[in-house]
Amino acid sequence: xxxxxxxxxxxxxxxxxxxxxxxxxxxxxxxxxxxxxxxxxxxxxxxxxxxxxx
Numbered sequence: 001x002x003x004x005x006x007x008x009x010x011x012x013x014x015x016x017x018x019x020x021x022x023x024x025x026x027x028x029x030x031x032x033x034x035x036x037x038x039x040x041x042x043x044x045x046x047x048x049x050x051x052x053x054x
Contacts (some may be wrong), residue, residue, distance in 0.1 A: 010037040014047040
Protein backbone atom coordinates (compact mmCIF):
# COMPACT_ATOMS: atom_id res chain seq x y z
CA UNK A 1 0.00 0.00 0.00
CA UNK A 2 1.62 3.24 -1.15
CA UNK A 3 -0.04 6.59 -0.59
CA UNK A 4 1.67 8.75 -3.21
CA UNK A 5 -0.43 11.82 -2.42
CA UNK A 6 0.56 11.66 1.23
CA UNK A 7 4.23 11.23 0.37
CA UNK A 8 4.10 14.25 -1.96
CA UNK A 9 3.07 16.68 0.80
CA UNK A 10 6.39 16.94 2.68
CA UNK A 11 8.32 17.03 -0.59
CA UNK A 12 6.15 19.87 -1.87
CA UNK A 13 6.82 21.75 1.39
CA UNK A 14 10.58 21.45 0.95
CA UNK A 15 11.29 18.51 3.24
CA UNK A 16 14.07 16.13 2.23
CA UNK A 17 13.49 12.37 2.33
CA UNK A 18 16.19 11.09 4.66
CA UNK A 19 15.40 7.40 4.60
CA UNK A 20 12.95 4.56 4.82
CA UNK A 21 12.09 1.76 7.19
CA UNK A 22 11.03 -1.04 4.91
CA UNK A 23 8.07 -3.19 5.92
CA UNK A 24 8.11 -1.56 9.36
CA UNK A 25 4.36 -1.26 9.83
CA UNK A 26 1.36 -3.51 9.48
CA UNK A 27 -1.86 -2.06 8.04
CA UNK A 28 -4.84 -4.24 7.16
CA UNK A 29 -2.66 -7.33 7.28
CA UNK A 30 -0.05 -5.94 4.88
CA UNK A 31 3.43 -4.71 5.69
CA UNK A 32 4.08 -1.10 4.72
CA UNK A 33 7.15 1.10 4.51
CA UNK A 34 7.66 4.24 6.59
CA UNK A 35 9.55 7.21 5.18
CA UNK A 36 11.52 9.78 7.18
CA UNK A 37 11.69 13.44 6.16
CA UNK A 38 13.56 16.38 7.62
CA UNK A 39 13.75 20.13 7.24
CA UNK A 40 16.42 22.27 8.87
CA UNK A 41 15.47 25.58 10.49
CA UNK A 42 17.39 27.62 7.90
CA UNK A 43 15.71 25.72 5.06
CA UNK A 44 12.29 26.48 6.57
CA UNK A 45 13.08 30.18 6.89
CA UNK A 46 14.20 30.34 3.25
CA UNK A 47 11.14 28.43 2.02
CA UNK A 48 8.70 30.46 4.14
CA UNK A 49 10.20 33.75 2.92
CA UNK A 50 9.91 32.73 -0.74
CA UNK A 51 6.38 31.38 -0.29
CA UNK A 52 5.24 34.54 1.50
CA UNK A 53 6.71 36.91 -1.09
CA UNK A 54 5.28 35.25 -4.21
